Amino acid sequence: MQAIPVSVETHLAGGLPSLSIVGMPETAVRESKDRVRAAILNSGFDFPARRITVNLAPADLPKHGGRFDLPIALGVLAASGQINPDCLSGIEFIGELALGGELRAVPGALPSAIAAQQLDHALVVPSANRQEAGLAEKCRIHAYASLLALCNDLISTEPLDCVTTTCAQLNSHESAVLDLADVRGQHQARRALEVVAAGAHNLLLVGPPGTGKSMLASRLPGILPPLSLEQALETASIASISRGGLDITKWRQRPYRAPHHTASGVALVGGGSQPKPGEVSLAHNGILFLDELPEFPRHVLDVLREPLENGEITISRAGNQADFPARIQMVAAMNPCLCGYYGDTREACRCAPEQIARYQSRISGPLLDRVDVQIAVQRVEYAQLRSDAAPGECSADVRERVMQANQIQQQRAGKSNAHLSAKEVEEFCELGEAQHEWIAQALDKLNLSARAIHRTLKVARTVADLAGATNIGEAHLREAMSYRSTLREQYRPR
Numbered sequence: 001m002q003a004i005p006v007s008v009e010t011h012l013a014g015g016l017p018s019l020s021i022v023g024m025p026e027t028a029v030r031e032s033k034d035r036v037r038a039a040i041l042n043s044g045f046d047f048p049a050r051r052i053t054v055n056l057a058p059a060d061l062p063k064h065g066g067r068f069d070l071p072i073a074l075g076v077l078a079a080s081g082q083i084n085p086d087c088l089s090g091i092e093f094i095g096e097l098a099l100g101g102e103l104r105a106v107p108g109a110l111p112s113a114i115a116a117q118q119l120d121h122a123l124v125v126p127s128a129n130r131q132e133a134g135l136a137e138k139c140r141i142h143a144y145a146s147l148l149a150l151c152n153d154l155i156s157t158e159p160l161d162c163v164t165t166t167c168a169q170l171n172s173h174e175s176a177v178l179d180l181a182d183v184r185g186q187h188q189a190r191r192a193l194e195v196v197a198a199g200a201h202n203l204l205l206v207g208p209p210g211t212g213k214s215m216l217a218s219r220l221p222g223i224l225p226p227l228s229l230e231q232a233l234e235t236a237s238i239a240s241i242s243r244g245g246l247d248i249t250k251w252r253q254r255p256y257r258a259p260h261h262t263a264s265g266v267a268l269v270g271g272g273s274q275p276k277p278g279e280v281s282l283a284h285n286g287i288l289f290l291d292e293l294p295e296f297p298r299h300v301l302d303v304l305r306e307p308l309e310n311g312e313i314t315i316s317r318a319g320n321q322a323d324f325p326a327r328i329q330m331v332a333a334m335n336p337c338l339c340g341y342y343g344d345t346r347e348a349c350r351c352a353p354e355q356i357a358r359y360q361s362r363i364s365g366p367l368l369d370r371v372d373v374q375i376a377v378q379r380v381e382y383a384q385l386r387s388d389a390a391p392g393e394c395s396a397d398v399r400e401r402v403m404q405a406n407q408i409q410q411q412r413a414g415k416s417n418a419h420l421s422a423k424e425v426e427e428f429c430e431l432g433e434a435q436h437e438w439i440a441q442a443l444d445k446l447n448l449s450a451r452a453i454h455r456t457l458k459v460a461r462t463v464a465d466l467a468g469a470t471n472i473g474e475a476h477l478r479e480a481m482s483y484r485s486t487l488r489e490q491y492r493p494r
């Protein structure tokens with residue numbers, strides 16, 4: 001996530017013509033010498049017939065990828081007197097070279113631009129990275145299509161042309177999102193969706209097949225408050241260094257990642273010999289939707305415990321360790337049992353109590369403890385599904401209330417309720433004596449952990465915010481507590 005400045009030093013000496021690169025280059029960087037040689041020749045420059053040593057400093061940092069091609073080529077040109085070294089000062093360069101001298105896009109252009117801006121340097125990027133780098137609005141970005149075009153500008157006395165992509169220009173790409181109006185009935189589930197949207201809480205939808213769980217979850221993005229600029233840049237930086245790269249048209253939208261349960265552990269949580277972010281990090285500041293939750297491998301679900309608690313994920317692989325941000329809102333859906341119909345109003349469940357218990361235990365207690373809002377999604381009656389029945393409330397109206405409640409939270413604590421620390425919970429979720437007593441009673445029934453109590457208080461705070469109430473009342477507590485009892489009470493195998 002952090003782009004570390006690397007100095008490229010070039011030395012020409014007598015001896016047999018050769019080019020060696022030192023400073024922990026990995027394969028792609030070692031191969032750079034062949035691309036650089038061809039690109040320099042094909043751009044009409046001379047490739048010096050000397051013994052060339054290129055040093056990438058700091059020496060103990062492994063260097064990956066093709067991004068060093070351009071600075072290495074410029075180093076060779078400067079060392080052999082074909083361009084003036086002075087014109088390179090105050091500018092950072094990244095870019096991969098094609099054999100013909102064209103510049104190819106590299107991953108990580110946005111983090112590089114942010115780092116260059118912190119150094120108060122300009123940044124030269126390949127044309128294909130122009131928009132992405134331009135998201136770092138305060139950085140001076142220059143984009144070029146080829147080594148030759150860049151060198152022509154460096155040699156001329158004119159200052160380089162600056163790219164002026166502003167974030168605002170790229171803002172307008174709100175894609176059409178699914179609307180809540182399509183969901184009929186399901187008043188409780190819709191309410192739960194509104195609560196989690198307002199406070200960034202985690203959500204679990206439990207119910208028989210075909211009741212609209214996946215449908216509801218996919219409509220959550222449409223009612224969430226917008227990303228702040230800072231959050232959008234963080235999320236875009238992660239996408240920028242990921243395998244898939246950044247989709248520039250979506251950078252202002254909250255991420256919504258819905259990995260399939262057959263996806264590999266590395267794809268989900270991140271990893272690899274050169275650690276890359278996984279789905280959990282790509283969902284940073286947004287939603288990670290896990291449909292058919294019990295089908296996910298146990299070890300993957302258990303890794304989620306860390307990011308759900310502290311908003312970060314640590315990936316350790318043989319000698320390499322990386323921390324990626326992963327402040328996610330987890331939304332999950334599941335059937336209550338293997339056949340799917342336990343607790344259904346019509347269809348009888350064919351599972352034995354032990355089978356139901358075994359199925360539900362695929363989701364560990366610690367994970368369930370982190371899910372603040374658990375809601376049963378029951379069968380809707382046909383009268384509500386008929387095409388002439390009234391449609392549900394539309395997303396725009398719900399979003400209005402969500403944004404209002406979230407604004408209260410931002411003003412109070414500078415963050416959504418779900419992200420309040422234990423100390424902040426004490427400060428902002430103050431209760432009266434009657435409420436303390438009420439909680440004590442409810443606890444006897446549900447046996448909640450200390451974490452669950454704190455989390456329930458945060459949900460109650462959100463419910464109160466939605467109601468515009470300054471203090472948490474008993475009704476708010478009752479609603480928050482009810483979201484804890486779905487699997488513990490309603491769907492308990494018996």
Ligand SMILES: Nc1ncnc2c1ncn2[C@@H]1O[C@H](COP(=O)(O)OP(=O)(O)OP(=O)(O)O)[C@@H](O)[C@H]1O
Binds near residue numbers: 182209335
């Ligand atoms: N409440 C509803 N209002 C309108 N349509 C619905 C509703 N519930 C289900 N449907 C219809 O049924 C389809 C299936 O719903 P969905 O995929 O959300 O079910 P599910 O609860 O996720 O089931 P499963 O447990 O099998 O995954 C929807 O695409 C929609 O056409």
Ligand SMILES: [Mg+2]
Binds near residue numbers: 214333
């Ligand atoms: Mg489904």
Ligand SMILES: [Zn+2]
Binds near residue numbers: 337
């Ligand atoms: Zn069953």
